[in-house]
């Protein structure tokens with residue numbers, strides 16, 4: 001039976017709101033509409049109590065000891081901006097060096113580029129061919145001027161999960177603030193800021209079946225107390241770190257989404273990993289010269305990223321896009337189609353980096369959907385390769401790497 005089309009398999013970009021989340025949010029748009037900072041009437045108390053519960057739910061999901069450590073923001077991008085710029089400004093007297101990686105999401109990289117323009121020095125640590133950061137490489141990048149280490153928890157393209165607890169220990173030993181962009185990891189795999197020595201953690205609601213427009217920055221209050229400069233000045237909301245009225249319905253939704261993730265995670269991650277492996281097997285058993293990107297085990301349970309030699313990722317998506325929403329590793333920047341910087345950082349050559357496809361399963365993905373997408377992926381790849389002179393030549397034994405192409 002054909003499942004309902006199109007099938008959404010791009011859950012690293014966003015996720016649908018869980019109906020249970022929507023249900024929790026609805027009263028806060030209508031009868032519970034008060035301002036959480038209105039301390040002198042019941043409308044305010046009701047809104048504040050909704051916000052308090054949401055803060056507790058998010059804190060519990062990430063292992064924070066104190067809900068006060070959770071600062072609501074507009075999402076992952078803002079949290080990362082606040083963490084990096086806020087820490088850089090606060091600790092500037094101590095030093096001007098930041099250590100991060102080459103495969104951070106754009107928000108992390110672009111903030112670092114801006115900080116470089118402002119006089120900070122940034123070291124971008126390389127990753128291995130499996131996408132893993134070597135803790136020793138982080139250690140050797142540190143200098144007496146290092147004030148901040150920022151390493152993403154799990155990558156948004158290849159799903160590789162970094163050795164966060166080890167990096168946390170290293171940062172603690174050296175007295176350096178440690179931020180992690182855990183936007184893709186929170187709600188999907190266990191995250192524990194205490195056990196992992198995380199000082200600042202960015203996350204977002206729309207990747208955990210919550211609404212768009214809200215996220216959080218965890219800011220450690222004890223052992224050590226971490227301080228950041230605010231980026232938005234105003235009424236002093238969120239303990240002075242992020243002024244502006246908190247959107248209570250969105251926060252309540254985020255909180256409920258966090259609670260559901262905590263309850264469902266063990267079963268959900270097992271189910272999604274099994275479906276992901278099924279999809280991977282269906283594709284890799286039928287398509288030659290297809291290569292898994294990222295670490296085969298240390299990766300998010302719902303994430304699959306494969307490069308298909310001799311096929312353009314974008315052509316592949318066009319062949320499928322009425323049926324399935326997937327993502328290619330290429331980003332359209334102006335006139336050129338650039339291969340993904342993440343896949344390129346793994347040492348994959350440009351051709352293969354252009355041919356990567358990311359599959360993202362989610363809470364509502366079914367086995368029928370996986371089987372359908374697996375079958376159609378194989379068919380589209382085979383059709384595109386039938387039309388590819390390069391594939392034909394490679395099959396005839398021509399060494400394409402030794403060819404010299406002449407432009408007419």
Ligand SMILES: Cc1ncc(COP(=O)(O)O)c(C=O)c1O
Pocket residue numbers: 012013074075076077078105107152154155156181183184204205206215
């Ligand atoms: C790793 C990573 N960091 C940051 C973000 C940005 O989060 P937001 O969309 O909430 O701004 C994303 C978004 O997908 C992400 O995948």
